[in-house]
Structure formats: structure tokens, C-alpha cells
Amino acid sequence: MKVLFSHPAGNQNxxxxxxxxxAAGMLARFTTTLAVAPDNPALKLVPQGLSRDLLRRxxxxxxxxxxxxxxxxxxxxxxxxxxxxxxxxxxxGFASIDGVLQDFDRFTARALQRLHRPCDLGAVYTYEDxxxxxxxxxxxxxxxxxxxxxxxxxxxxxxxxxxxxxRLPAWRQALGGGMSDxxxxxxxxxxxxxxxxxxxxASRFVAESLPSWAANKAxxxxxxxxxVSATPPPPKxxxxxxxxxxxxxxxxxxxxxxxxxxxxxxxxxxxxxxxxVMGSPLADLDFYRGQYAGFTHEKGRPHAEVLALMRSCDVFxxxxxxxxRALVMQEAMSQGLPIVITPNTGxxxxxxxxxxxxxxxxxxxxxxxxxxxxxxxxxxxxxxxxEAAVQHAAGYTWKGYxxxxxxxxxxxx
Numbered sequence: 376m377k378v379l380f381s382h383p384a385g386n387q388n389x390x391x392x393x394x395x396x397x398a399a400g401m402l403a404r405f406t407t408t409l410a411v412a413p414d415n416p417a418l419k420l421v422p423q424g425l426s427r428d429l430l431r432r433x434x435x436x437x438x439x440x441x442x443x444x445x446x447x448x449x450x451x452x453x454x455x456x457x458x459x460x461x462x463x464x465x466x467x468g469f470a471s472i473d474g475v476l477q478d479f480d481r482f483t484a485r486a487l488q489r490l491h492r493p494c495d496l497g498a499v500y501t502y503e504d505x506x507x508x509x510x511x512x513x514x515x516x517x518x519x520x521x522x523x524x525x526x527x528x529x530x531x532x533x534x535x536x537x538x539x540x541x542r543l544p545a546w547r548q549a550l551g552g553g554m555s556d557x558x559x560x561x562x563x564x565x566x567x568x569x570x571x572x573x574x575x576x577a578s579r580f581v582a583e584s585l586p587s588w589a590a591n592k593a594x595x596x597x598x599x600x601x602x603v604s605a606t607p608p609p610p611k612x613x614x615x616x617x618x619x620x621x622x623x624x625x626x627x628x629x630x631x632x633x634x635x636x637x638x639x640x641x642x643x644x645x646x647x648x649x650x651x652v653m654g655s656p657l658a659d660l661d662f663y664r665g666q667y668a669g670f671t672h673e674k675g676r677p678h679a680e681v682l683a684l685m686r687s688c689d690v691f692x693x694x695x696x697x698x699x700r701a702l703v704m705q706e707a708m709s710q711g712l713p714i715v716i717t718p719n720t721g722x723x724x725x726x727x728x729x730x731x732x733x734x735x736x737x738x739x740x741x742x743x744x745x746x747x748x749x750x751x752x753x754x755x756x757x758x759x760x761x762e763a764a765v766q767h768a769a770g771y772t773w774k775g776y777x778x779x780x781x782x783x784x785x786x787x788x
Contacts, residue, residue, distance in 0.1 A: 376497035376788045377403040378521075379490060381483045383448065383476055383505055384408065385432060387702065388525075388577070388599055388776065392500070395777025397436050401784075403494040406483045408448035408475065410434055410441045444482040447475045466557055473560065476505040484512040491516050497788055500575075507563050510570035519787040522571035526699035527584035527719075529553070529564050535696045535737075536630065542738065543634050545666070549657040551628030552697070568592075573787055575780055577700035578721030584697075595783035598724065600773030601705040608686050608711040611761040618649035619751045622688040622712065624681070624703045625695075627654045627663065632694030632717065637667035638740035639694075639747065646751050651688060653681070685710035689757060690750050695720045696737050708768035711761040715746045731764045 378401050382389045385407060396402035411432045434441060451470035454462045462470040480501075487499055487509060499513050500521040510520045526532070536552040568574070568585070574594040576582045582596050625631040633652070640650050653673040656663065660672065673684060685691070691707035692715040700721035704714055708725065714732035716722050726734045733749075735742040750757070 376401060376785060377495050378784065379404050379406065379483070379487055379494070379496050379499045379518075381406045381479075381499065381501040381505065381509060383479045383502075385410075385434060387773070390434065391600060391773035391777045392780065393434060393436050395774070395781050397440075399781055401781065402436065402440060403496055404440050404442055404486065404490060405434065405436060406442045406444065406479075406486055407432075407434075408443065408479055409445040410438075410443055412438065442486055444479055447478050451475050465555055466560060473504070477508075480505040480508045484508040487512050487518065488516070491518055498572075498784055500784070503564060503567065504560075506567040507570070510567060514570065519572045519784075520570055521573045521575060521784060521787075522567060523575040524568075524581055524585075524699070525577070527581050527697045528568070528586060529556070529561055530586060531584040532630075532697045533561075539629050539696065543629060546629040546634045549628045549633075549662065551626055551630035551657055573783060575783075577776075578698075579723065580697070580719055580721045581699050593783070593787075595780055597776050597779035598771055599700055599702050599705065600776045601709050601768040601771045602682075603769075604682070604709055608709075608761075608765065611689070611711055611758040613754045613757055615647075615754050618647050619690065619747070619754070620649050620651055620688040621690045621692050621747055621750075622651045622653070622685060622707065623692055624653045624685075624707070625693065625701070626657065627652065628657045630696055632696055632737065633663075634666065635694050635738060635740045636692060636743060637663075637670070639743035640667050640669065642740060642744040643748060646748050648747060648751055651684070653684060682706065682710055685712055688712060690715060690732075690747065692716070692743065692747065693720055694735060694737065694739075694743055705768045705771060708764040711765055713750070713757070713760040713764045715743060725767065727763065727767060730760060731767045732760070 378396055380396060393405060409432050413433055447470055454470050462468045464471055466473045468474055496518050498519040498521055499509055501509050502523045506522055513520050532552055536550055536554050539550060540547055568589055574592055576596050577599050582594060623636055627633055650670040651673060652670045685707050691712040693701060694717050696719055698720045704722045704725055717735055717737045719737050723734060726732050733746045735746060
């Protein structure tokens with residue numbers, strides 16, 4: 376079966392699927408907004424930071440298989456850098472994320488109609504928010520529709536966030552979670568799911584978030600792979616005189632449970648624990664300092680430096696209310712950090728209780744505090760748990776991820 380694969384940007388799981396489809400001889404074409412070859416001479420003419428960002432758009436497949444639709448994505452990038460917010464207005468702006476995605480969706484739909492006979496397409500594989508027009512074009516042609524849902528279905532997230540507005544009203548300005556999405560956008564999501572022949576999810580939490588009317592749809596669950604370090608992290612050295620460094624990485628909103636983590640830190644007075652928060656603020660830093668003044672804020676940085684920061688910490692904590700499968704959990708484990716997470720992160724399978732970390736319920740500062748205090752009071756357990764985290768994370772590979780999904784696609788034929 377030949378597959379038209381579609382994603383507007385590209386990330387690790389997209390690259391894994393591209394590599395897998397190409398190796399299996401199933402990749403017909405890849406549609407994206409922008410693809411950059413590492414030998415492009417134009418990269419030498421732009422600032423280093425921009426060059427680094429552009430190189431994230433490189434793909435290790437034959438160039439002749441890549442179809443690009445760059446105009447709106449380039450406009451979005453330029454407007455973001457120079458502060459032209461008018462063109463970025465949520466959903467309605469020409470270069471808004473939704474404007475980019477829907478325009479890209481129409482481009483992929485046209486490509487599908489043009490290529491289905493010459494390439495003998497059997498399936499199209501695309502992602503939430505850029506699938507509707509593509510699927511509508513695929514149906515009359517007998518092309519199967521593979522729908523990748525990277526985060527829990529919107530109804531689950533919306534319900535949780537509405538409850539948070541009542542539970543933690545101070546965090547209204549830093550909720551995250553797509554609360555401003557219009558009814559039209561939410562209806563598009565529902566139509567995309569309705570047209571899908573196969574739903575791809577990376578966690579049990581996402582699979583269980585699907586609405587009851589989609590319960591009979593074919594689905595495949597395949598967890599993401601873990602990063603492979605060039606050198607393994609050094610053995611954990613225990614020094615009880617130093618603070619236990621607890622790391623949070625992610626957008627600084629209550630969708631990620633940051634408010635609950637801050638409350639947990641208030642409960643941990645007297646414990647020798649330091650909280651390190653790396654991420655993009657959704658409100659002024661003064662707001663976060665007002666919630667908990669004692670955290671250390673770290674800005675975003677290149678991936679290698681993120682891994683170095685992880686190695687300087689002892690425990691990773693992500694008490695999210697909903698995710699798809701937060702890849703940062705496996706990144707942290709690969710650097711020797713046991714984890715304290717909620718099942719709603721999509722990573723419950725990463726926790727071997729008491730060996731690689733602990734699961735805590737959502738909205739439970741008391742349980743978070745209990746587990747972090749346990750780590751502080753049982754420092755001698757850290758070296759073994761660090762090694763167990765590394766070994767368990769290493770069992771998840773990108774090759775395995777793509778092979779499971781590709782096998783499910785083959786069965787559609």
C-alpha cells in the first residue's frame with residue numbers, strides 16, 4: 376500500500392513515521408509547509424538562530440518525494456518575529472496557526488486528487504486540525520484515511536479546563552489548553568474523527584478520551600520512542616547536603632499542572648528541595664512568583680542544553696491534567712531522572728512504581744508533595760532508580776513505534 380503522508384511542520388514522531396514508511400517502500404509523497412536541505416546555501420545568509428530553526432525542517436527522505444506549501448507558514452514565522460500580531464489573530468488571521476493548517480489541508484487535498492492514480496495511493500496519513508479537506512477528498516477515491524490524534528480528544532480537555540477555572544480561578548490567565556477555540560474549529564475536529572478509518576494514538580489516555588460514537592473505529596496505540604544519547608548519563612551521585620533538584624519542563628500553564636506543583640512546594644516547607652521550571656510563561660513572571668516565589672526559572676534552549684539541564688537535576692515532575700504523550704518524560708528518564716507524573720500525561724506505562732518513579736492523581740498537590748518528600752528522605756534510592764529510569768526508557772524505540780503503526784495501516788488494505 377502506498378501512502379501520502381502529511382504534516383505541516385515535522386517533529387520526532389513525524390520523522391520516525393517518514394523513515395519507517397520509506398524503509399517499508401510505502402511512502403509515495405510527503406506534504407509539508409516547508410522543508411530545508413542542510414546543504415542549502417541560503418542558510419549561511421540568515422542569523423544563526425533562524426538557521427537553527429530552519430534546520431528543524433529537514434527530512435531524511437528523497438527530495439523528489441517532498442511537496443511544499445510554504446507561503447502562509449513563512450508569513451507566520453516572519454510576523455511572529457517582527458510582532459505583526461494582526462496577521463496572527465487566533466483562527467481568523469491570515470497567518471494564524473489555524474489559517475496555516477487549513478490552507479495546508481486544502482493543499483494536501485489537491486495533491487491527493489492529483490496523485491492518487493499515478494502513485495496508486497491506498498491511504499493518506501494526516502494529523503488533527505489539518506485533515507478535514509484531505510479526508511473529504513480521499514473518501515470518493517477509495518483512499519483510506521489514517522488520523523493521528525496527538526493529544527486527548529478535545530471534549531476531555533475542554534471539560535477539565537472548565538473545571539480548572541472554578542477550582543483555581545487565579546490561574547485563569549495561565550490555563551493553556553485551547554479554551555478560546557471556536558465552535559467551528561471544534562466541529563472540524565469532530566468531522567475529522569468521523570471520517571477516519573484508523574486512529575493513531577500514542578497513549579492509553581488518548582485512546583480512552585475518544586467519544587462513545589467513535590468507540591468502534593479501528594485504532595492503534597504505539598508509544599513514542601525515547602531519545603538515544605551519544606553518551607549515557609553519569610551515575611547519580613547522592614549529596615544530602617545539597618537540595619533535591621526537581622525539574623518541570625513545559626508550557627507554564629495549569630494544563631501542565633504547574634499550579635498543583637506550586638501548591639505542593641508550599642506543603643514541602645522544611646524539605647531540602649529546589650524546584651527548577653523550564654518553559655515559556657503564559658503570564659508575567661510576577662504572576663508565577665506570586666503563586667510560589669521560590670522556583671528557579673530556566674528559559675528554552677537548544678536540545679543538547681536541555682538534556683544537560685536534566686542531568687543536573689534529580690527528579691522530573693509533570694502533573695498534567697491532559698496530554699497526548701509528553702515526550703519530555705522519556706527525555707528526562709533517558710538522562711537518569713525518575714519521574715512523578717499523572718496518568719493523564721499519557722505515560723502511565725513509564726512508571727514502575729517505586730522503581731522508575733510514581734504515579735499521582737491529577738489535582739493532587741498533597742500526593743505530589745508526599746512523593747517528592749519521599750525522594751528527599753530516601754536519597755540512597757536515587758542511584759538505582761536513576762539507572763532503572765534509563766533502562767526502562769531505552770525499551771521504547773522510534774523504529775518500534777513506526778513498525779506498529781505501519782502494520783495497522785497495512786491491515787486497512
